[in-house]
Amino acid sequence: MAEAKKQDMADGFEEDGAEFDIGAGPDSSDEVEQLRAERDDLRDRFLRALADAENARKRSDRDRKEAEQYGGSRLARDMLPVFDNLKRAVEAMDETARAQNAALFEGIELTMRELVKVFTKHGMTVIDPAVGDRFDPQQHQAMFEAPVPGTKAGEIIQVAAQGFMLHDRLLRPAQVGVSSNTQG
Secondary structure, eight states: OHHHHHHHHHHHBOTTSOBOOTTOSTTHHHHHHHHHHHHHHHHHHHHHHHHHHHHHHHHHHHHHHHHHHHTTHHHHHHHHHHHHHHHHHHHHOOHHHHHHTHHHHHHHHHHHHHHHHHHHHTTEEEEOOOTTOBOOTTTEEEEEEEOOTTOOTTBEEEEEEOEEEETTEEEEOEEEEEEOOSOO
16 A cells, blocks of 8 residues: 555656646646636736726716716706896896885895805806906907007996806806907
């Protein structure tokens, strides 16, 4: 029995206990190289798939955040004429009309304030240029130009409608009249 045990050891090990390659032959190194190449290819494909998955996750996070911030922009844009009409109603009433219709005037003002509060809650800010401010094409839309004495070219001479930003995006530019006076 000891002899059989020695023979089994000789088949898989050398006498000093070091393992030797039984299947060593001319094609085994080619197989090893082929397996290494396949392993490297699979590792490369795995890393690329992992990078693609990470990019997709980042893209979906960015899209989700953008949808949260700007998803209601169409509704917000559609609400701007309501704000404009309430503002016109408040501006159209003189002191006599305000005194005679105090409750109506107060209701319009409260509705307008509530609308502005809702706008602010959802990230909308008013662009409210003043007469004499410099025209900014990033926030203003020139509705007309006119040479007004005592003004410089590019100054706002009239504000037709306020503009609005939704977070960092322009929702509607402020509509203004601009001086074209070159003698300023």
